[in-house]
Amino acid sequence: MKKGYWLWHYGDYELFHIMSLHLRREERGYIRPAVWKLQGPYMNVKFVRRIECEKGYLFCHINGGGNISVNNKRYPSDTYITLEKGAYEVEIHISNNIGLPAIYIESDVCDCDGKWLCNHFAGEFTAAAYKSCFDSLDKNPEVFPFAYERKEPVGVRKTDEGTLYDFGTELFAYLNIANADKDKRIELYYGESEEEALDTAYSYITDCVCGKTEYKLRQRAFRYVYIIADADGMQVSADYEYLPFTEKGCFSCDNKLFERICAVAKYTFHLNCREGFLDGIKRDRWVWSGDAYQSARINRYLFADKEIEQRTLIGLVGREPVEQHINTIVDYSLLWFITLYEHYMTYGDKEFLRKIYPMAVKLMEFCEGRINADGFIEGVPGDWTFIDWSEIDKVGAVCAEQMLLIKAYSVMAEFAEILKLGESDYAEKSRKLKKLVNEYYWNEEKGAFIDSYSSGRKNVTRHANIFAVMYDIADEKQKQSILENVLKNESVTKITTPYFEGYELDALAKLGELSAVERTVADYWGGMLDLGATTVWEEYNPDQNGAEHYGMYGDKYGKSLCHAWGAGPIYLFGRYYLGVYATSAGYDTFMVEPKLGGLKQISGKVPVGDGTVSVELDEKQLKVTSTKAGGTLKWNGKEYELKLNETVVIEV
């Protein structure tokens, strides 16, 4: 039977698409390539396979240049090669310096999948990579397989000079124009906000076309398009480009605001799920490791799409040599390890872990090259100590980075154990660093970790303390002290980004402070919705007014109004209200600890491996069902085994 797949070198597909994405950001008529070192796929790849068969055929199409050698006789691409009964050594040499080096292999007598081996004309041979969706010649993996949906504007408004089209909500789409006058020039001003589209001198993305009657413009992020054209009668539509995910998780409750927030968060997040996890679909349209950490957590309670997490992890870490921090950011290198760990716990994909582990080692070696004389990781010139858009005392080694390194070391120790690589010294390094951090950064007087030990300022911010709680670096006494002295302390500068708000709420929820969580979600996310947001913003400051909300980085429309890191409530409700989390890799075992918090009724589903847990809870009854074994329900201090497909009902 005929079988056919596209094959490529492991990692090339991800690196090609993430790299291409990073070269596509557009702004005021020019390209803004990502501001870190970019890496693409290998330039040449060798595929090999021994075939023993009855009479049949082998067909190979090469995406690039190259040749197919069968028992040392060479053929060009696209040859149907007849194989008589016998044994054949097949070697396919390909090169592609502008696209994705890949081949389409089809045969009626041999497997056309990962049983082929390949290398990059160096290194060990490994199984060729393939994906079941690329199973025919016309489905070239160089073209990322998005889905499309036609969208029409929901509002059209004429102004003195032009026409404003409103698509009702943010889109990432190709704009189509039909019925244009080919002799007339058409100016286009895109906007995430109406103000941006109409403010033609400042709109972030603009275009100008002429010479045709129909256009399909390049894909862009917008809700509004303001078009100035001399001619009437044009038709404007958009082809929305997206990943056709299945919603495996969901949450509903009696609080209608929370439901609206979840819907907006879900749409925001979905728009940003592309080749990898984007930060924002207008700006920067890049893959940032810290943002991706949040996105991966959200993904696991919504789409549970393993592939996008792996594309993101591969695209971020790249290949040797490691010459800089991921995205140049110290904390983003460290969060990569933690993302990988939580990824493994969720999906249990040991093969992926095995493949990416060597790069984890290289990245950790790079990080360790940044350890100062006192034993702490510290940025050097060219490194960016980000943590958050907030006033943090960043003199010398910064506490929040140490928290992340403690956790990163400990997950590296687990990886080494999972992969049975023998003793590693990562666990010991984690322990030692934790001790040092307590010594240098814990301030008994303030009852908190301070930002910097070398500035002498003993400044306390929420950030390091939040990480200390999230990753159990603080002991129980310290956690309570942090709760009182930092998290509940109004005099400690508030978080302004949904990014770190996500972490703060995680820490609060972990400490059982659900009422604080609900208050913040209602105020902070609710505040954006009150201002008409149909997607979550990059940052929200309630003290700002009107179009002030759209500015950032000194740019009138510099703020992203559709930023993935704002989708945190999806994670929070799934993790702490439905209360589902893995306790061993791939949800082999897991816990369900539902909590109502201040709500009257909650219900929803959480994907757990190849199954789903359904939870319904109100003030009278709790019902939990799992379509996967291995779960334990915890309620009121008691534990119940969740048997496959059997509903546990508890009167509360």
Place this chain on the structure above:
Amino acid sequence: MKKGYWLWHYGDYELFHIMSLHLRREERGYIRPAVWKLQGPYMNVKFVRRIECEKGYLFCHINGGGNISVNNKRYPSDTYITLEKGAYEVEIHISNNIGLPAIYIESDVCDCDGKWLCNHFAGEFTAAAYKSCFDSLDKNPEVFPFAYERKEPVGVRKTDEGTLYDFGTELFAYLNIANADKDKRIELYYGESEEEALDTAYSYITDCVCGKTEYKLRQRAFRYVYIIADADGMQVSADYEYLPFTEKGCFSCDNKLFERICAVAKYTFHLNCREGFLDGIKRDRWVWSGDAYQSARINRYLFADKEIEQRTLIGLVGREPVEQHINTIVDYSLLWFITLYEHYMTYGDKEFLRKIYPMAVKLMEFCEGRINADGFIEGVPGDWTFIDWSEIDKVGAVCAEQMLLIKAYSVMAEFAEILKLGESDYAEKSRKLKKLVNEYYWNEEKGAFIDSYSSGRKNVTRHANIFAVMYDIADEKQKQSILENVLKNESVTKITTPYFEGYELDALAKLGELSAVERTVADYWGGMLDLGATTVWEEYNPDQNGAEHYGMYGDKYGKSLCHAWGAGPIYLFGRYYLGVYATSAGYDTFMVEPKLGGLKQISGKVPVGDGTVSVELDEKQLKVTSTKAGGTLKWNGKEYELKLNETVVIEV
């Protein structure tokens, strides 16, 4: 005053062009990409410069995507930016994933050259690279600057089916066809030999075109083209593509055969001088390090073009990570170090040495990873122990490789000293290895070095012994023993490639055996000329007949008939007859030791740094003039200072 240059990241120009070259080899309708890992330029580059100026302008064209930021205001490519009197921080971000990332900068108020700094969005900032030939917007360095010359066929012969065009000598050229019938298909069969062009089922390079009346086909190597077309009246010509070198060195003598050999060698060599040193212009059309070592030696007595050597050295060593031997060949990695050393001695370009030295260290680290328990370098599976197309006992660690490593260590020690990098242990490693080699490989009974110590066969070939003489690893007594027992010993398998014949003649000449040199040149090179060669072949075996000479690698026309490594006599006559060689870097000091050998009269020129040495010698008189100071003439055991532009005349 307006100034303008193209700028790029150091190394990118070379890597881009050498990589492109390695993807261009054509054979029977398919591409044969090089069989080692290929590397291209960086994908994104950041250029920075501070400008303080009076009123003026700055213009930047980006080859790729990107933007120009002037005091944080961004502009698209091709903007004329007006600068008022003041100070400006300029930052240009560019990306190019399909070509050479480069910018053209023009200004009337600032330098547009290496005073700009750049990095690849990682690593230190270094001076931007530029070349004086790329000094206007239309001279894009992505297009390699070849020269062109129209060539007409010198012979046209009709056959029953088609027409054979003979261009008189091998070319690398675009074939032009004019006056074609656009409805008729045209089949083309190229040949280095007439036999190949006419043997349509087996010709190496073929093409088939239709649909136009004029064609300019892609550039290819050929002397003959056999064209089968239904139509008459077509006009065929070729656009010869070449580097417009100046001949800085020359040699003539009373032996007319030698003069013809030199002319053929010169043309062969010139055809193979392209983006880098090619092995052959039809096959493989790749840059091989061992071939390039020979080519560099020849170049220094002919064109003395520093640039092609540097492009070759950069293209071969690539960038981190070093994952395999250069061209996958153990000896080719080691010859790279020696090529670099001789390059430095010739041109004295310390800046180049400084830039490439870090990669030399990485390559040496890689080689040292291949050292076996006995202390010898040894290939592992995937490595190719080439040495020569000859029967060498390659069991375990092979002697010839150790000879190269001894020399490679010693040149690394010199590099470290030249660059004042403090103590290195390379010199010590060289000494130790030499001692070990004498212990394991020197066979007193055979009076020679044996190939392998581990096979037990004690096989002697010429190769290791030749290297031992060339690099003074053998002591004087060993050298005489090698001369008698190996080089003059007819029972030791003869060399069949001009590649190793070049080394053998170097060793013989060094030992003063000029009559042997002359005999071999006359027999071996003369033998090819007798068979009608207009360029030197890859291999010559006088025992073969007719079209047998064209076959190699199991392919009827697999042998390259225009192979650079056959141009060795140019080096030999310059080095040992005119007798000119550098004794310190860049020919700061040099020696002139003319020798007539068995000839009656010789004369010629050798480039020495920015000067030239002219030598005339016959049986009565020696005349030597140098246009560069620093030379010493050695004649009959006496030394004479060569004063600038003063001719030394000695009656002999």
